[in-house]
Amino acid sequence: MNIRLQALAVHWFTATGAVFAMLAMLAATEAKWDVMFLWLVVAFIVDGFDGPMARKTDVKTNAPRFDGVLLDLIIDYLTYVFIPAYALFASGLLPGWTGWIAIIIITFASALYFADTGMKTKDNSFSGFPGCWNMLVIVLFATEPNFWITLAIVTALAVAMFLPIKFIHPVRTERWRAVSLPVALAWTGFAGWAAWVDFHPESWALWGLVVTSVYLALAGAVQQVLGDRG
Numbered sequence: 001m002n003i004r005l006q007a008l009a010v011h012w013f014t015a016t017g018a019v020f021a022m023l024a025m026l027a028a029t030e031a032k033w034d035v036m037f038l039w040l041v042v043a044f045i046v047d048g049f050d051g052p053m054a055r056k057t058d059v060k061t062n063a064p065r066f067d068g069v070l071l072d073l074i075i076d077y078l079t080y081v082f083i084p085a086y087a088l089f090a091s092g093l094l095p096g097w098t099g100w101i102a103i104i105i106i107t108f109a110s111a112l113y114f115a116d117t118g119m120k121t122k123d124n125s126f127s128g129f130p131g132c133w134n135m136l137v138i139v140l141f142a143t144e145p146n147f148w149i150t151l152a153i154v155t156a157l158a159v160a161m162f163l164p165i166k167f168i169h170p171v172r173t174e175r176w177r178a179v180s181l182p183v184a185l186a187w188t189g190f191a192g193w194a195a196w197v198d199f200h201p202e203s204w205a206l207w208g209l210v211v212t213s214v215y216l217a218l219a220g221a222v223q224q225v226l227g228d229r230g
Contacts, residue, residue: 007054007062014050014068017043017075024083033091033141036083037195040134043079044188047072051171073114076131081110084137088154093140094147102154106133109158124172125220129160138191139213142199142206166220175223180216187212 024039050072059068085106089099110131113119121127136157140150170177170184190212193205200206 003057004062007057007059008066010050010053010057010059011063011066011068011071013046013053014071014075017046017050017079020046021075021078021083024079025086028083028087028090031090033087034195034198036087037138037141038192040079040083040138041188041192041195043075044134044191047076047079048171048184048188077110077114080131080134081106081114084133088133088137088140088150091141093144094150094154098147098151102151105154105158109161113161121166123175124169125223126167126169127164128162128167129157129165130167130169131161135187135191135213135216138194139209142194142209166224168216168220168223170216173220176219180219183212183215187216 020039020043024036024043027035027039054068085103088094089103094102110133113128113131119127119130168180170180173180186208190205190208194203194209197203197205
């Protein structure tokens with residue numbers, strides 16, 4: 001397969017995320033939350049692989065007709081923001097007016113963040129919370145905290161999207177990548193496992209999901225505090 005066809009195939013691979021988003025949304029409309037999250041995990045896996053593949057095949061040069069960055073952002077908004085926000089609202093985790101507040105905050109703030117030209121730092125991390133609501137919502141489904149706690153977390157992270165707080169990219173942030181990448185892979189496995197057992201409260205997947213989520217959420221801020229020492 002020549003390099004141009006390989007690069008075009010990467011775009012096709014990225015576009016499958018839109019299919020998985022639709023399958024997740026169909027499951028969500030039927031309140032099949034475990035199935036919804038399984039499709040979102042599949043989309044998450046696609047998103048994890050397509051970036052390195054795009055860089056390896058140099059899609060900007062070899063398949064320039066399609067804008068891979070734009071394609072990725074469109075699908076990410078569906079799978080990271082729109083569908084998880086709907087699930088948070090429709091599942092009853094945030095009842096009444098709290099659900100309305102959450103979906104307005106999440107969709108509005110994320111639309112602005114995804115268009116923010118300053119979202120990336122020099123070390124390829126994210127400046128501000130990167131709108132990974134899919135990762136948060138699956139943890140909320142697994143742990144089912146009080147709705148006030150859930151609303152507080154959603155509000156705090158929406159504000160954090162526009163604060164100069166660093167959040168790592170497990171693949172592209174070189175610092176601690178030897179730890180961050182395996183943790184991200186473990187998170188993916190725990191997320192799929194948790195959804196597969198329909199968030200059974202006695203499953204070890206829930207604890208693994210929480211622990212790996214805490215690392216991924218705080219590693220960037222810890223790096224900032226440590227500066228060049230860590």
